[in-house]
Amino acid sequence: MDRVKQFDLATLTVREVNQFLHHELPGSGIERIEILNPDGNHSIAAGMDCPVEIDIQGHAGYFIAGMNKLASVTIHGNGGWSVAENIMSGSVRVKGHASECAGSSGHGGLVVVEGDASSRCGISMKGCDIVVGGSVGHFSAFMAQAGTLVVCGDAGPNLGDSLYEATIYVRGKIHSLGADAREEEVQPSDIERLTHLLAAADMECDASEFKRIASARSLYHWNADAHREY
8 A cells, every 4th residue: 555645736736635645645544645736835734633643745825724633734845824723633844934924823732933933823722832943023922821932043022922921031132021931040840841842853953042921910810900910
């Protein structure tokens, strides 16, 4: 049995490819999917729900591998808006750069961007782990509720604005922190967690070089005496 199947988006539509991935792939015994000529198309391999390796050979558009569950998806190029949005499990790796909202609302699994990620990386994340080899743009981890964002480069303005229980680690410079985000002392448990995530993402960084950002928790409860000033 052939355990590798190839699709060419120069001759097929994304709908046709996704139909196979959703309905025919589970239980087929195929272990790896290769998608050629993505050519910036959107929603490739969205809604995956089985353990398979998917290699997208080139640059891809919006919502690639959205709602991923169990699959390991690699984009061999750049990814557009909301790559791996609402990821549940498995992994999504971008070999190049990612546009806005990478890993947004992710519940679980691992998202790796080897290059830079634009603004709002990890917005409203709910339990996934995101590792960025380069830098992230403004309002990254905005309203992040759970999970971990690791930035091996620099972070743009308003990092972690309205942060809840997620944790952010930044190796480089931080332009500014958002409302209710603060730098805290790095603990041995942070080093252990960082070492694990960096290894999982194949990033060769020293965990001791990172800063820890977490919530100050002053926004958890409404205070009528604050006069809208927090």
